[in-house]
Amino acid sequence: MDSLINGIKKLFNSDEEICEICNYTCYTKRFQQNFINWSSNNDVIDNFIKNTQLSAHGDVKKALGWIPYYKFYDIEDITKDRYYANWIDGNMIDWDSENQNWKREGRHMIVELKKLNDPKSIEQEAMDEMSDLYGITWDRKTKTYLMVVSEICKKCNVNCAAKLFQPNFKNWTSGNNDIDKFIQDTQLRFGNVYKANWIDGNMIYWNSKNKDWRRKVQNMAVALKSLNNTKNVTLEYMNEITLYNNRVDDDVYIRLYGITQDPETKDYMMVLDYAESGSLRHYLNVSYNELNWESKINCLYCIASGLENIHKNELILEIYILVIW
Numbered sequence: 001m002d003s004l005i006n007g008i009k010k011l012f013n014s015d016e017e018i019c020e021i022c023n024y025t026c027y028t029k030r031f032q033q034n035f036i037n038w039s040s041n042n043d044v045i046d047n048f049i050k051n052t053q054l055s056a057h058g059d060v061k062k063a064l065g066w067i068p069y070y071k072f073y074d075i076e077d078i079t080k081d082r083y084y085a086n087w088i089d090g091n092m093i094d095w096d097s098e099n100q101n102w103k104r105e106g107r108h109m110i111v112e113l114k115k116l117n118d119p120k121s122i123e124q125e126a127m128d129e130m131s132d133l134y135g136i137t138w139d140r141k142t143k144t145y146l147m148v149v150s151e152i153c154k155k156c157n158v159n160c161a162a163k164l165f166q167p168n169f170k171n172w173t174s175g176n177n178d179i180d181k182f183i184q185d186t187q188l189r190f191g192n193v194y195k196a197n198w199i200d201g202n203m204i205y206w207n208s209k210n211k212d213w214r215r216k217v218q219n220m221a222v223a224l225k226s227l228n229n230t231k232n233v234t235l236e237y238m239n240e241i242t243l244y245n246n247r248v249d250d251d252v253y254i255r256l257y258g259i260t261q262d263p264e265t266k267d268y269m270m271v272l273d274y275a276e277s278g279s280l281r282h283y284l285n286v287s288y289n290e291l292n293w294e295s296k297i298n299c300l301y302c303i304a305s306g307l308e309n310i311h312k313n314e315l316i317l318e319i320y321i322l323v324i325w
Helices: 002-012 027-032 043-054 119-127 161-171 177-188 235-246 280-290 293-312 318-324
Strands: 072-079 082-087 091-096 101-105 109-115 133-139 144-150 193-198 203-207 212-215 220-226 256-261 268-273
Touching (some): 072 109, 119 144
Antiparallel strands (some): 091 101, 109 144, 256 268
């Protein structure tokens, strides 16, 4: 019976090599047939990648890829040895028999490129990143090998702000271990900001006739700012929200509308005005050359006004603690 089954499988896979372990053309064989089409120009790295691919019989996630550097764009420094980049292809998830190619997910996804210090020690360096590692690439300009790592935070399941801060811990110190730990702890629990549509819209005045609040804009775009691990609300967190709300009438600030809760994570979130142009950094990167001197001076005025208000009201928000170092 086994010989008959093998014969049938070989008949339908006449041009493909059958895996002796799986008894069909598995992921390992797909990779193996492509070995002649790529090289990292380093035998140690080639063998490391090939060994992961040869162990991926029924689980493509075990396999790493050799990823050409031109497959990345919008490469941005995080630290000296780490970068963020957009990956055009995305990671392999299955084999597409119809198109004879790999199915992929997350096209144009954001990944981290982490410098490989010594190609000879790739197994040791990759071990810490293995569960998040997609493959290896090579920067022709700097002659540097880089590990292509997932930027999805295991806690948040998104590319959160904490992932931005963590790689930079080794590059600064306040000179006091306790202060360093305090700042790092706030950075690691710094939350995420999401865009959402608010069905009701914000209240503007009381409608005496209908005994209800008159709303300004329905389905308005707002930002939801979460702080991780706020299931148990602390007095300090409530003080932050109170202080934030006390200067709501000042036009230089993003307006706070209220509080909501994520039903899945149970984290509380502030409902804020949505900044259409994104962060100040993003706005200046995109629009700086188009700004006249009046616009630039107005930006500086708004920043200075905000800092003055912070000192005046002793408003020490986490974000300002984060920026100092």
